[in-house]
Amino acid sequence: MNAVDAFPNAEIIAVGSEMLTPSKVDTNSLWLTESLNALGVEVVRKTIVGDDRERLVETIRAAFGPGKIILLTGGLGPTEDDVTRDAAAAALGRTLVFSDDILTWLRERFARFGREMAVINERQAYVIEGAEILMNERGTAPGQWIDHEQMHIALLPGPPNELKPMFARDIVPRLEARLRKTFIRALFYRVAGMGESDLDQLIAPVYTKYTNPVTTILASAGDIQIHLRARCDSPEEADALLHEVGRKIEALLGDRIYSRDGSPLEVIVGRMLRDRQATVAVAESCTGGMLGQRITSVPGSSDYFAGGFLAYTYAMKTALLGVDPEMLAKHTAVSDPVARAMADGARERTGATYAISVTGVAGPDGGTEETPVGTTFIGLAGPNGTDARRFRLVGDRARNRTFAVQTALDLLRRRMIF
Amino acid sequence: MNAVDAFPNAEIIAVGSEMLTPSKVDTNSLWLTESLNALGVEVVRKTIVGDDRERLVETIRAAFGPGKIILLTGGLGPTEDDVTRDAAAAALGRTLVFSDDILTWLRERFARFGREMAVINERQAYVIEGAEILMNERGTAPGQWIDHEQMHIALLPGPPNELKPMFARDIVPRLEARLRKTFIRALFYRVAGMGESDLDQLIAPVYTKYTNPVTTILASAGDIQIHLRARCDSPEEADALLHEVGRKIEALLGDRIYSRDGSPLEVIVGRMLRDRQATVAVAESCTGGMLGQRITSVPGSSDYFAGGFLAYTYAMKTALLGVDPEMLAKHTAVSDPVARAMADGARERTGATYAISVTGVAGPDGGTEETPVGTTFIGLAGPNGTDARRFRLVGDRARNRTFAVQTALDLLRRRMIF
Numbered sequence: 001m002n003a004v005d006a007f008p009n010a011e012i013i014a015v016g017s018e019m020l021t022p023s024k025v026d027t028n029s030l031w032l033t034e035s036l037n038a039l040g041v042e043v044v045r046k047t048i049v050g051d052d053r054e055r056l057v058e059t060i061r062a063a064f065g066p067g068k069i070i071l072l073t074g075g076l077g078p079t080e081d082d083v084t085r086d087a088a089a090a091a092l093g094r095t096l097v098f099s100d101d102i103l104t105w106l107r108e109r110f111a112r113f114g115r116e117m118a119v120i121n122e123r124q125a126y127v128i129e130g131a132e133i134l135m136n137e138r139g140t141a142p143g144q145w146i147d148h149e150q151m152h153i154a155l156l157p158g159p160p161n162e163l164k165p166m167f168a169r170d171i172v173p174r175l176e177a178r179l180r181k182t183f184i185r186a187l188f189y190r191v192a193g194m195g196e197s198d199l200d201q202l203i204a205p206v207y208t209k210y211t212n213p214v215t216t217i218l219a220s221a222g223d224i225q226i227h228l229r230a231r232c233d234s235p236e237e238a239d240a241l242l243h244e245v246g247r248k249i250e251a252l253l254g255d256r257i258y259s260r261d262g263s264p265l266e267v268i269v270g271r272m273l274r275d276r277q278a279t280v281a282v283a284e285s286c287t288g289g290m291l292g293q294r295i296t297s298v299p300g301s302s303d304y305f306a307g308g309f310l311a312y313t314y315a316m317k318t319a320l321l322g323v324d325p326e327m328l329a330k331h332t333a334v335s336d337p338v339a340r341a342m343a344d345g346a347r348e349r350t351g352a353t354y355a356i357s358v359t360g361v362a363g364p365d366g367g368t369e370e371t372p373v374g375t376t377f378i379g380l381a382g383p384n385g386t387d388a389r390r391f392r393l394v395g396d397r398a399r400n401r402t403f404a405v406q407t408a409l410d411l412l413r414r415r416m417i418f
Numbered sequence: 419m420n421a422v423d424a425f426p427n428a429e430i431i432a433v434g435s436e437m438l439t440p441s442k443v444d445t446n447s448l449w450l451t452e453s454l455n456a457l458g459v460e461v462v463r464k465t466i467v468g469d470d471r472e473r474l475v476e477t478i479r480a481a482f483g484p485g486k487i488i489l490l491t492g493g494l495g496p497t498e499d500d501v502t503r504d505a506a507a508a509a510l511g512r513t514l515v516f517s518d519d520i521l522t523w524l525r526e527r528f529a530r531f532g533r534e535m536a537v538i539n540e541r542q543a544y545v546i547e548g549a550e551i552l553m554n555e556r557g558t559a560p561g562q563w564i565d566h567e568q569m570h571i572a573l574l575p576g577p578p579n580e581l582k583p584m585f586a587r588d589i590v591p592r593l594e595a596r597l598r599k600t601f602i603r604a605l606f607y608r609v610a611g612m613g614e615s616d617l618d619q620l621i622a623p624v625y626t627k628y629t630n631p632v633t634t635i636l637a638s639a640g641d642i643q644i645h646l647r648a649r650c651d652s653p654e655e656a657d658a659l660l661h662e663v664g665r666k667i668e669a670l671l672g673d674r675i676y677s678r679d680g681s682p683l684e685v686i687v688g689r690m691l692r693d694r695q696a697t698v699a700v701a702e703s704c705t706g707g708m709l710g711q712r713i714t715s716v717p718g719s720s721d722y723f724a725g726g727f728l729a730y731t732y733a734m735k736t737a738l739l740g741v742d743p744e745m746l747a748k749h750t751a752v753s754d755p756v757a758r759a760m761a762d763g764a765r766e767r768t769g770a771t772y773a774i775s776v777t778g779v780a781g782p783d784g785g786t787e788e789t790p791v792g793t794t795f796i797g798l799a800g801p802n803g804t805d806a807r808r809f810r811l812v813g814d815r816a817r818n819r820t821f822a823v824q825t826a827l828d829l830l831r832r833r834m835i836f
Contacts, residue, residue, distance in 0.1 A: 020461050022452035023636055025443050034440035043438045045473060046466045055463060062480045197536045197558075200497050204538075208498060217497070218436050220577075227436075282707070282728065288714025289700075289707030292728040296706025299782055299815060301730075307738060308728030310700065310710040316725035316768065350734065364717055394531045396556060397717060399579060 008179050009044045010036050011063040015075035015084050016158060017050035028073050028163055035167060039175055040182040040231060041069060051075065053083040053090075060091035066150045069175065074158030076141035078120040084155055085126055085144075092148055094129040102133060102142055109140065128155075134170040138162040145174060152178060185238035187213070187228040187246045190259035192410040199224055199253075206248045213245055221399050222406030223265070258413055265409045266294045272416045273304035278353035280412065282308035283321055283346035285333060285359040286376065291405045306352035311342065321345030334359050334371045339379035339388035347381040354382045354415070356408045362397045374400055378408045380415055426597050427462045428454050429481040433493035433502050434576060435468035446491050446581055453585060457593055458600050458649055459487060469493065471501040471508075478509035484568045487593065492576030494559035496538040502573055503544055503562075510566050512547040520551060520560055527558065546573075552588040556580040563592060570596060603656035605631075605646040605664045608677035610828040617642055617671075624666045631660055639817045640824030641683070676831055683827045684712045690834045691722035696771035698830065700726035701739055701764035703751060703777040704794065709823045724770035729760065739763030752777050752789045757797035757806035765799040772800045772833070774826045780815045792818055796826045798833055 012029045019026055026048055033043045049059050056075075063070045075084030089096045102125040110117040127133055127144055134143030134154075139162040144155040154171055156163050191199060196219035203226075207215035213230035228245055232238040250257060259268050273280055282291045292308040295301055309320045314333060317323040323341045331337050342357035360376030367373035374393040379386065391407060393400040430447045437444055444466055451461045467477050474493075481488045493502030507514045520543040528535040545551055545562055552561030552572075557580040562573040572589055574581050609617060614637035621644075625633035631648035646663055648656040668675060677686050691698055700709045710726045713719055727738045732751060735741040741759045749755050760775035778794030785791035792811040797804065809825060811818040 020451065020464065022448050022455060022634070025448070030440050030443070033438065037440060044468055044470065045477065046438065048464045050462055052462065058480065059463065062476065197496055197539060201536050201538060204497070214435075216436050217499075284707070284710070286714075287711070288719070288723070289702070289710025289712075289726065289728070292702070292707025293705070293711050293819075294707075296704075296728075296730060297816065297819075301706070305706070305728075305730050307730055307734035308707060309738075310707070310714075310723075310726030310728070312714060312720050312723050312725055319767070320725055320727075349737070392532060396579060398715065399556075401711075401715075 008040065008067055008069060008182075009042045010069035010071060012043060012046045013056075013059055013063065013070065013072045014046070014048045014158075015051065015056060015072060016048075017052075017081075019048045019074070020050050028158070028160055031160070031164065032071060032073075032167065035172070036069070037184065039172070039179065040184050041175070041179070051081040051083055053087050056083055056087035057091045060088060060153075064091075064151065068151045070151060070153045071156060071171075072154065073156045073163060076124070076143070076155060076157050078118070078123050078140070082123070085123075085128065088144075088146075088153065088155055089128045092128065092146065092153070094146075096126040097129050099125050099127050099133065102127065105135065105142075106140060131155075134166055136162055136166060138165065143170065145170065147178075182231050182233060183235040183238050184229060184231045185235060185242050186230075187242050188260065188262050189226040189249070189253070189257045190262070190264070191224040191226065191253055191256050192222060192258050192265060192406060192413075193256050194224070195219075196224055202252050203249050206252065207245060210241075210245055213242055215245075221395065221402040222410070255414065255417060258410065265406060265413065267298055269409050269413050269416075270295070270298045270301055270304060272413065273353075276353075276416065278416075279304050279306040279350075281306040281346040281350040281352035281355040283342040283355060283357040283379075284308065284310050285312055285317070285342070285357075286362040287358045287360075287401050287404055287408075288312060290401050291356065291358060291408055294405050294409065306350040309342075309346055309349075317342060321349070332371065334361055334375055334377060336377055336388045336390065339377035340381070340386045341379075343379035343381035343388070344386055354380065354412060356380055356412055357388075358404050358408055360391075360393070360400070360404055362400045362404075364397060376400070376404045376407075378404065378411055380408075380411050382415055426458070426485055426487060427460045428487035428489060430461060430464045431474075431477055431481065431488065431490045432464070432466045432576075433469065433474060433490060434466075435470075435499075437466045437492070438468050446576065446578055449578070449582065450489060450491070450585065453590070454487070454593075456602060456604065456647065457590065457597065458602055459593070459597070469499040469501055471505050474501055474505035475508045478506060478571075482509075482569060486569045488569060488571045489574060489589075490572065491574045491581060494542070494561070494573060494575050496536070496541050496558070500541070503546065506562075506564075506571065506573055507546045510546065510564065510571070512564075514544040515547050517543050517545050517551065520545065523553065523560075524558060549573075552584055554580055554584060556583065561588065563588065565596075600649050600651065601653045601656050602647060602649050603653060603660050604648075605660050606678065606680050607644040607667070607671070607675045608680070608682070609642040609644065609671060609674050610640060610676050610683060610824060610831075611674050612642070613637075614642055617644075620670050621667050624670070625663060628659075628663055631656075631663055633663075639813065639820040640828075673832070673835060676828065683824060683831065685716050687827050687831050687834075688713070688716045688719055688722060690831065691771075694771075694834065696834075697722050697724040697768075699724040699764040699768040699770035699773040701760040701773060701775040701797075702726065702728050703730055703735070703760070703775075704780040705776045705819050705822055705826075706730060708819050709774065709776060709826055712823055712827065724768040727760075727764055727767075735760060739767070750789065752779055752793055752795060754795055754806045754808065757795035758799070758804045759797075761797035761799035761806070762804055772798065772830060774798055774830055775806075776822050776826055778809075778811070778818070778822060780818045780822075782815060794818070794822045794825075796822065796829055798826075798829050800833055 131144040230238040347355035357379035363373035379388040549562040650656040765773035775797035781791035797806040
């Protein structure tokens with residue numbers, strides 16, 4: 001039903017009850033996804049299943065389909081818990097056969113390390129009827145490769161240091177020999193200054209017309225990522241398709257696109273400051289350091305970060321930034337004039353080219369009728385003067401702070417464009 | 419065939435093509451696993467599937483089984499890509515019905531924030547026939563709960579800040595009402611000031627003797643969490659077991675345990691400051707605002723956060739904090755005397771009870787033979803004087819900064835204990 005299905009696609013099945021605990025991340029599947037993508041293969045489903053033979057048989061069968069590449073990782077050890085060999089054989093309707101070659105290899109391997117081979121290791125000498133055996137240079141679990149009807153199935157060891165060399169040496173060439181050559185090209189935009197549904201409404205009329213490239217949209221507080229991925233028989237074709245769709249999206253989004261190489265906003269802003277030999281200071285109230293932290297998360301940011309003030313209270317706004325106490329009393333701290341005065345104070349005291357201020361009600365408490373929770377003012381002082389903008393954020397405390405920081409960085413970016 | 423199957427078990431299905439990229443980790447499923455385990459529910463399979471309706475229908479059907487708990491996360495947004503509602507309805511053989519209640523709620527939600535509702539958001543008002551609607555306080559995607567034959571199925575939003583409160587409020591009580599009564603009691607310690615392997619070596623002789631309670635140790639930069647979970651037929655039995663093991667662990671760890679209720683260090687330190695009617699200021703160099711950000715992430719922190727200085731350069735250490743330029747020239751910024759001078763400067767300028775300073779080489783560049791990357795000094799000024807401590811951190815830039823902030827907060831905590 002989906003254009004992608006015309007291309008080769010893969011499923012990854014990780015086996016092992018230990019992979020189902022709250023702290024365990026299946027990093028193998030991330031690495032395998034990257035390697036498969038590089039071959040032009042999409043991963044369409046990833047499953048983690050415990051050491052349960054029946055459930056694994058059923059999971060493998062669910063992955064069956066014409067042209068499918070199915071990679072199983074783990075469960076090839078010598079113990080009762082290691083059910084992958086057995087389950088894969090059952091799913092394929094084949095038998096397990098004992099391999100004298102593997103047994104000889106295992107015995108030699110143990111002998112070479114001066115160790116006695118335990119009897120249970122003999123379980124590792126069973127292979128699926130008709131499988132090609134993939135030797136394991138780093139461990140005792142051989143891998144297996146099976147071409148079955150129109151599918152390709154690999155059984156791979158779980159430890160990353162065994163899996164990765166085996167994949168590179170034995171799986172990559174087998175896949176290349178079996179796959180139609182396709183080329184994948186990608187475009188990647190990051191966008192600030194608009195919400196996900198507004199963005200989608202704006203660009204959906206463009207991208208929904210195309211099943212190739214595939215468009216994916218990802219949003220977090222104040223930051224949206226757009227991925228376009230084209231897959232064609234030649235790189236020229238893929239580039240042409242991407243260019244066609246990308247041009248239309250860029251025309252709609254304009255300077256709301258801040259990054260085309262995946263770099264986050266703090267890196268882009270840092271690069272712009274460095275190019276202009278400019279510096280920036282911060283004056284933070286409700287974000288309490290989060291803005292400075294974002295700017296200085298970039299190595300080398302001391303080239304352009306001039307310093308900052310965490311002025312959380314009225315008294316500190318006056319003492320650290322010179323904000324007039326009468327202004328605070330009259331307008332409150334969450335106001336346009338105070339945001340400007342904070343930015344001006346930070347710029348003067350640090351001698352920076354630009355200064356950004358953030359003052360707002362992050363919540364959950366502290367809102368009033370006039371300045372409800374989420375009200376945030378961002379001030380920006382620079383060589384061409386000072387201004388401030390009011391925003392109304394709608395998340396919880398953490399999200400409001402993150403959004404305010406993203407918006408503050410974006411305002412500085414826009415100021416530098418013009 | 420498996421003992422685990424005697425207990426209620428769950429499958430987690432994460433939906434979204436972006437979850438199948440090489441860099442994306444499904445952290446929701448880790449959190450859900452922990453939460454389900456706490457209810458005595460085992461997770462037997464986790465699946466990640468792209469925005470493909472047919473494949474999702476098939477994945478949901480594969481999870482069916484008597485007593486099964488099936489949690490779907492993601493794919494509830496307003497766009498064409500969001501296929502979870504539709505696929506779950508198809509898998510269950512039910513229809514989707516339009517809910518005027520949700521539409522009204524969505525309209526009110528948008529109106530409350532002064533925004534226009536996009537037409538595509540109406541898609542979010544479709545619910546599976548017979549489902550209970552779970553309101554979403556943090557976003558526009560309502561969740562759904564369906565009791566179907568002997569199974570329990572929940573559709574939950576993907577963003578963690580929407581998923582977690584909905585799970586706690588709507589899913590936990592529904593599961594508790596449907597599960598066989600076993601009693602689970604938990605103890606939870608958070609520990610600062612030691613590494614994971616040191617801690618494990620210290621307490622493993624205690625906890626490895628017990629299979630009930632189950633002990634889990636989770637470590638992140640400078641912060642270790644220890645969970646003990648006892649599952650028994652009566653709460654008294656579970657409490658007695660926990661008490662027996664907990665007492666031994668507490669004796670070994672002493673005041674390195676900073677929290678017994680799960681509160682993070684910034685909350686504990688904030689509580690201690692408030693109790694003592696004391697305040698704290700920060701002077702940050704390499705952490706660039708991260709320490710202030712942690713302290714002010716706690717609602718109400720304006721009661722005790724006096725303000726701070728982001729003094730990233732030599733010039734700013736002098737201008738903002740009054741650090742003697744000769745001292746900087748002689749000792750460099752990453753030194754004991756400068757850490758003390760920064761803390762003293764921040765304390766004087768803010769009038770705070772305590773001031774913490776952080777100055778270090780976060781990396782990747784900037785290291786020298788005498789002060790290699792990772793060298794960090796933390797200064798602490800208070801009513802009983804000023805001191806500084808040297809640390810050698812061994813992570814990357816982000817981890818070193820996080821570790822420095824955690825250590826700084828812990829030093830303040832210890833100062834306040836004595």
